[in-house]
Amino acid sequence: MMIKLLRYCKRQFHTIVSKDIIKPSSPTPCHLKTYNLSLFDRIMINAYMPVVAFYPSSGVYQRSLDKTLELKNSLSHTLTQYYPFAGKMKKISPTYVDCNDEGVEFIEACNDSSLSDFLQHSEHEDLNKLFPNDLIWFHPNRKCDDDGTSSTCPLAVQVNHFACGGVAVAISLFHKIGDGSTMLSFMNHWAKVNAGSRLRDQTDASPVNPHFITYQKRKINFQKDFPDALGRDFVTRSFLFPNQRINDLKAKVIDMITESGEPMVMNPTRVEVITWLIQKCAVAAATKTNSATFKDTGMTYTMNLRNSLIQKLPETSFGNLISVIEFPTSNQSEEITPNMTIGQLREKKAAFRSITNLETAVGIFFDTITDATILEMSKKVGNYYYYSSLCGFPTYSIDFGWGKPVKVTLAGRGKNTIILMDTPNSSGIEALVSLDRQDMMIFQKDADLLSFC
Known part of the structure; x- marks a missing residue:
């Protein structure tokens, strides 16, 4: 072959x-x-x-x-x-x-x-x-x-x-x-x-062995599968945000929040400010290509449950220990403000951090997932943007005895998905952005985006 x-x-x-x-x-x-x-x-x-x-x-x-x-x-x-x-x-x-x-x-x-x-x-x-x-x-x-x-x-x-x-x-x-x-x-x-x-x-x-959690079988009361974030004509591009540019972006976000007169979002993180910037620029690109016309856009954010519950789980816990935060935004990029984006993200995260343990989290999730919620989510696929952050994970510690890797990355992705990863030596953050091909042509030329890359 x-x-x-x-x-x-x-x-x-x-x-x-x-x-x-x-x-x-x-x-x-x-x-x-x-x-x-x-x-x-x-x-x-x-x-x-x-x-x-x-x-x-x-x-x-x-x-x-x-x-x-x-x-x-x-x-x-x-x-x-x-x-x-x-x-x-x-x-x-x-x-x-x-x-x-x-x-x-x-x-x-x-x-x-x-x-x-x-x-x-x-x-x-x-x-x-x-x-x-x-x-x-x-x-x-x-x-x-x-x-x-x-x-x-x-x-x-x-x-x-x-x-x-x-x-x-x-x-x-x-x-x-x-x-x-x-x-x-x-x-x-x-x-x-x-x-x-x-x-x-x-x-x-010496390796740290995986931590297995025993699960009893549950009878799931819904018949539909969760939709996959597919895209027919999408491309993935990498955008590097050096630490100094990220600090500049933080300063801009803080100024915008202060000038808005709205409730203050204190000390925005690197991931939060980059997430806001990408969402604003992605929606602006989709609006210009008409792919977001008359559609309600939104954000989903993957949350790691291992360190989010009151009773923490070992980082080596095996399986899918993640849940998804989701909320609507706007299809007008100028209305996607840092206060709105970061504020909602933090509010949703706080709700998870009030859950006592994994058993409680599973019970809550089991009670809320129905055919109706799956159908509602299927309507959002294609209009929402899906964010995952691997920042802070042991990405560049994978040493087989030959030294640390010079690059770690993921291959192609589905439509409207963004993965954030640390760069080598923690010199910044790499964003792997997958968008509709026409949207990407506009997105990758956005002056606001490029001023921080």
């Missing part, structure tokens, strides 16, 4: 060189063979989250084969702790994972360009080939069982070698088994196992 790209008059070759199945190094105990999905898992979208970490040549290995063998071995040991990832589950409306140790597909690929050339000259869409079997958000390949039912493996891996000796480690995780925190915890765990395999003193390389 070979993928060709034409970039800057140079033809790049990206070739799949091997495929393998990696099973856990020890079998999963009988009492753990069935992993029940939580309510938060079951209502999650049918999509694969694709994250990739890039590493320059380290000189640790003489051959790429040695690096690959070591990664396979450490992945096998890691899967004994993350045993649901090596199982199998239904692709549509799963309620549990069959932890049968079927294994994880491990693909090895080679690219004839250097890592620096690839990162410098590639568009965001070029990341797609780094991932296994096109398992990227809403476009996963499906395989069927003998009885014709659609099933899937929760995790797949692809390791990509560059001509310079650099490497990109990419994983695709099925969203119905875990969220972004689960995905990054797994990668950090795997990396520490790999690094520790070559160290005599493994104290500093």
Whole structure:
């Protein structure tokens, strides 16, 4: 299998060189063979989250084969702790994972360009080939069982070698088994196992094991699936906000809030001010292309429940421990003020922080999700903008023993979605923005936006 790209008059070759199945190094105990999905898992979208970490040549290995063998071995040991990832589950409306140790597909690929050339000259869409079997958000390949039912493996891996000796480690995780925190915890765990395999003193390389929460099966009283944020003609672009520009944006926001005479939003955070700016500029672009005409726009924001409830959960808690804050905005960008956007966001967050524990949160969510609420949400898909922040997560600590990554990012995304991530060395924030193609043409030229990038 070979993928060709034409970039800057140079033809790049990206070739799949091997495929393998990696099973856990020890079998999963009988009492753990069935992993029940939580309510938060079951209502999650049918999509694969694709994250990739890039590493320059380290000189640790003489051959790429040695690096690959070591990664396979450490992945096998890691899967004994993350045993649901090596199982199998239904692709549509799963309620549990069959932890049968079927294994994880491990693909090895080679690219004839250097890592620096690839990162410098590639568009965001070029990341797609780094991932296994096109398992990227809403476009996963499906395989069927003998009885014709659609099933899937929760995790797949692809390791990509560059001509310079650099490497990109990419994983695709099925969203119905875990969220972004689960995905990054797994990668950090795997990396520490790999690094520790070559160290005599493994104290500093000891992984932190996942924290599993036991869920009883619940009878869900709704029939409809939650809608996926699909888009037919959308593009993803990266926007970098350096720390100094973010400080300038904060100052502007504080001035706007002070001049408004409205109730004060104190000390806006980096994520809050960038979220406001992107929302204002995105709605302005949609209005100019008429894609937002006569439609009520709004915002949704993913909230990590691990550190949001009164009784905190371990950061390594496994699964989808997230909920969504949503509220309407305006289709007039000048009416999307910092007070309105940040104020509503904080009000919604405060409601979650008053919930005692996860059991209470699940009960509240279970009582409020009905066919009517799903139908109402389906009407908002396409008009709302979906925000997720991975800032503060251990993104750049994923060290397989070759040093920290020079870049960590996610591949293509659905329409009207924005993911915020820390940049290397915490020098700023990168925003991965996916919009309708026509909207993006206007958005990426917005003078207000560019003044802070």
